[in-house]
Amino acid sequence: xxxxxxxxxxxxxxxxxxxxxxxxxxxxxxxxxxxxxxxxxxxxxxxxxxxxxxxxxxxxxxxxxxxxxxxxxxxxxxxxxxxxxxxxxxxxxxxxxxxxxxxxxxxxxxxxxxxxxxxxxxxxxxxxxxxxxxxxxxxxxxxxxxxxxxxxxxxxxxxxxxxxxxxxxxxxxxxxxxxxxxxxxxxxxxxxxxxxxxxxxxxxxxxxxxxxxxxxxxxxxxxxxxxxxxxxxxxxxxxxxxxxxxxxxxxxxxxxxxxxxxxxxxxxxxxxxxxxxxxxxxxxxxxxxxxxxxxxxxxxxxxxxxxxxxxxxxxxxxxxxxxxxxxxxxxxxxxxxxxxxxxxxxxxxxxxxxxxxxxxxxxxxxxxxxxxxxxxxxxxxxxxxxxxxxxxxxxxxxxxxxxxxxxxxxxxxxxxxxxxxxxxxxxxxxxxxxxxxxxxxxxxxxxxxxxxxxxxxxxxxxxxxxxxxxxxxxxxxxxxxxxxxxxxxxxxxxxxxxxxxxxxxxxxxxxxxxxxxxxxxxxxxxx
Numbered sequence: 001x002x003x004x005x006x007x008x009x010x011x012x013x014x015x016x017x018x019x020x021x022x023x024x025x026x027x028x029x030x031x032x033x034x035x036x037x038x039x040x041x042x043x044x045x046x047x048x049x050x051x052x053x054x055x056x057x058x059x060x061x062x063x064x065x066x067x068x069x070x071x072x073x074x075x076x077x078x079x080x081x082x083x084x085x086x087x088x089x090x091x092x093x094x095x096x097x098x099x100x101x102x103x104x105x106x107x108x109x110x111x112x113x114x115x116x117x118x119x120x121x122x123x124x125x126x127x128x129x130x131x132x133x134x135x136x137x138x139x140x141x142x143x144x145x146x147x148x149x150x151x152x153x154x155x156x157x158x159x160x161x162x163x164x165x166x167x168x169x170x171x172x173x174x175x176x177x178x179x180x181x182x183x184x185x186x187x188x189x190x191x192x193x194x195x196x197x198x199x200x201x202x203x204x205x206x207x208x209x210x211x212x213x214x215x216x217x218x219x220x221x222x223x224x225x226x227x228x229x230x231x232x233x234x235x236x237x238x239x240x241x242x243x244x245x246x247x248x249x250x251x252x253x254x255x256x257x258x259x260x261x262x263x264x265x266x267x268x269x270x271x272x273x274x275x276x277x278x279x280x281x282x283x284x285x286x287x288x289x290x291x292x293x294x295x296x297x298x299x300x301x302x303x304x305x306x307x308x309x310x311x312x313x314x315x316x317x318x319x320x321x322x323x324x325x326x327x328x329x330x331x332x333x334x335x336x337x338x339x340x341x342x343x344x345x346x347x348x349x350x351x352x353x354x355x356x357x358x359x360x361x362x363x364x365x366x367x368x369x370x371x372x373x374x375x376x377x378x379x380x381x382x383x384x385x386x387x388x389x390x391x392x393x394x395x396x397x398x399x400x401x402x403x404x405x406x407x408x409x410x411x412x413x414x415x416x417x418x419x420x421x422x423x424x425x426x427x428x429x430x431x432x433x434x435x436x437x438x439x440x441x442x443x444x445x446x447x448x449x450x451x452x453x454x455x456x457x458x459x460x461x462x463x464x465x466x467x468x469x470x471x472x473x474x475x476x477x478x479x480x481x482x483x484x485x486x487x488x489x490x491x492x493x494x495x496x497x498x499x500x501x502x503x504x505x506x507x508x509x510x511x512x513x514x515x516x517x518x519x520x521x522x523x524x525x526x527x
Contacts, residue, residue: 042094045128047209049084052091056125060157063121063213065097068167068205069198071115077174077282078182078194081117081201096120099147100171101290106423107139107146107451112286114174119167119202122153124160127214133475134206134215135164136245137447138199140226140252140440143299144172150450151443155468162472163215166447167202169195169231173289176299178261179268181278191261191305196234200307203235203244221247221475225443229253229328233397234301236322237315238308247478249471250328252439254393255400258303258311267292313397316404325478326401327471329411329497334390336382337420337438345378347371354384361526368519375433382438390439392523395515402492409480410491411470411498412514413442415463415505419453442500446471459502466508467500486510 042053043061054063069081076082097118104110124132135156139146153164169175175195182189188197207217222245224232232248233255235241265275270292273280303311315321339345350371355362365384373380391412398408416434418441443449444456445464456464466482474480480488480498485508488498497514501507515521 043125044090045212047212048086049209050087050089050091052093054093054121057154058158059154060122060124060127060160061213062123062152062154063093065095065118066091066093066121067097067117068119069117069201072117072170072174072194072198073114075282077114078177078189078192080186080188080194080197083201084205096149097168099149100168101174101286102141102145102171103290105141105145106421107141107150110290111147112290114170114286116168116170117198117201118148119165119205120148120152121210121213122157122164122166123213123215124157124163127160127163128212130214131211131216131219132214133162133219133221133472134210134217135162135471135475136203136206136220136222137164137166138169138222138224138228138231139166140224140228141171142296143176143195143227143230143301144294146171146227151447154448155446155464156472159468159472162475163210163213165202165206165210165215167199169198169202171195172299173264173267173292173294176262176301177264177267178302179264179281180276181281184276185278187306191302191307192264193234193301193305193307196231196238196301197240197307199231199235200238200241200244203241207244218246219476220245221249223249223251223471224253225251226253226439230255230301233312234308236324236326237303237310237312237320239320240307242322245322245324247324247475248322248326249474250326250394250397251442252330252334252390254390255312255397256393257313258308259300260304261302262298262300264298267294267298313400316400316406319404321401321404321406323406325407325409325474326398327409327411327474327480328394328398329413330386330390330394331413331437331439331441332416333382333436333438334386335384335439336379336386336435337440339378339382339385340433340435342381343378343433344376345381347377350377350381353381364522368522386439387518387520388523391514391518392520395518395520396524398491402490407478408491409474409488409498410496410514411500412511413437413445413500415441415445415460415500415502417502418442418460419444419456421449422451422453442467459504463500463502470498482508 044053067084098113099108099111100116148166156162156164178192229250230253268275271284369380369384371377416436444452445467469482470480496510499509
């Protein structure tokens with residue numbers, strides 16, 4: 001195991017306090033120049049846009065709130081991102097940028113900022129002359145929520161062997177919106193994948209600037225979880241992302257087929273604008289757009305344009321998928337945290353819901369997921385949804401990518417005692433019910449997810465070290481491995497999966513039972 005200088009779990013309170021201070025204007029925000037005559041006590045680098053000063057920590061150095069594009073406001077709302085302007089003086093990169101515009105949710109206190117295209121860089125101290133592999137982490141949040149400011153790259157920086165970049169990207173109807181007005185303005189307007197184009201602009205920024213922080217622009221890995229994993233799927237299929245990354249990690253998301261852009265007519269009507277009136281649409285107040293309900297059916301990356309002609313599965317089949325190694329996987333109990341919101345769930349209500357959803361297939365589904373499968377029917381509901389929406393689609397994607405000649409390494413995060421996320425409460429009622437390795441729980445082990453309920457215990461910190469080593473070895477070489485652990489073979493070789501567990505639960509283990517445990521023969525056999 002690699003020696004670490006430092007590893008930490010960012011406190012939720014610290015993140016909330018810092019965000020509140022920033023939004024209230026109590027300290028200078030990103031983009032504010034500092035007095036060049038001040039003592040140079042903080043780390044400082046120069047990039048293409050100018051000089052900036054960051055923060056030294058026990059893990060390394062951090063440069064926060066760096067603009068990687070012009071603010072997408074005014075006439076730049078619903079346009080492809082443009083390269084950032086140079087600045088005068090020395091940029092204060094000691095504080096994070098604002099969250100992108102969104103409602104209050106489990107990951108953000110909410111924001112009305114459209115000027116949000118900033119990124120954070122975490123590097124080992126004194127690495128400026130190195131050429132270290134680069135991790136670019138894309139956060140999740142259903143394409144409607146999330147922020148880079150509740151994650152960090154300190155675990156990776158502490159190894160001394162990589163540089164981590166965590167960018168923001170436009171969300172909700174700011175990030176995914178197409179109308180006749182945008183379609184008439186440019187080549188990307190018919191699909192409106194503004195958030196995905198933001199990510200590509202961040203990757204171009206990495207190509208141009210990461211050497212200043214000790215990173216290697218020729219060894220970049222994109223890592224995404226949940227909607228961030230869906231974003232990685234998009235970038236794998238995007239011709240306009242060609243050459244911007246060299247490896248890909250997809251966490252808790254099954255890559256699906258392409259889909260056309262959503263119909264946004266109802267939104268333009270609500271806002272009192274004609275769908276082809278760009279001036280009217282760009283004059284709609286930010287708060288009005290943030291307050292407009294939009295969910296998964298309205299906000300997603302769309303295919304059919306030059307940035308994604310076809311979806312990732314089609315791209316694998318037609319030979320246009322990025323030719324890079326892929327690591328992918330899920331948590332064991334993906335949907336159980338969400339299902340727990342139904343607690344206590346009446347068995348009759350559960351069975352009626354399954355019957356309404358699956359019709360003639362309901363008896364088979366209920367045989368696989370009976371109401372009494374766990375302490376409460378929320379378990380059956382959670383496992384059913386997790387298997388059908390995450391575990392088995394991920395297996396299908398892994399098969400498709402392997403058939404296209406890509407090296408695919410598959411994992412399952414299986415720490416059943418892992419902390420949940422803060423919006424579940426601690427504990428979620430009743431305290432005797434453990435929700436297992438639900439969605440997002442692996443993020444605390446890798447990127448210090450600040451929305452987790454509590455710190456990791458000693459066994460979990462040891463697992464976190466192993467996971468960082470596995471991800472880092474994949475980033476470095478394209479083949480994940482860890483000292484003292486089992487050999488991680490490609491999924492195509494034996495359909496084996498790396499189970500990520502603490503030592504007291506059996507430790508890291510390659511298993512061939514994943515598909516059976518998640519009923520993937522049934523789900524993927526539905527076609």
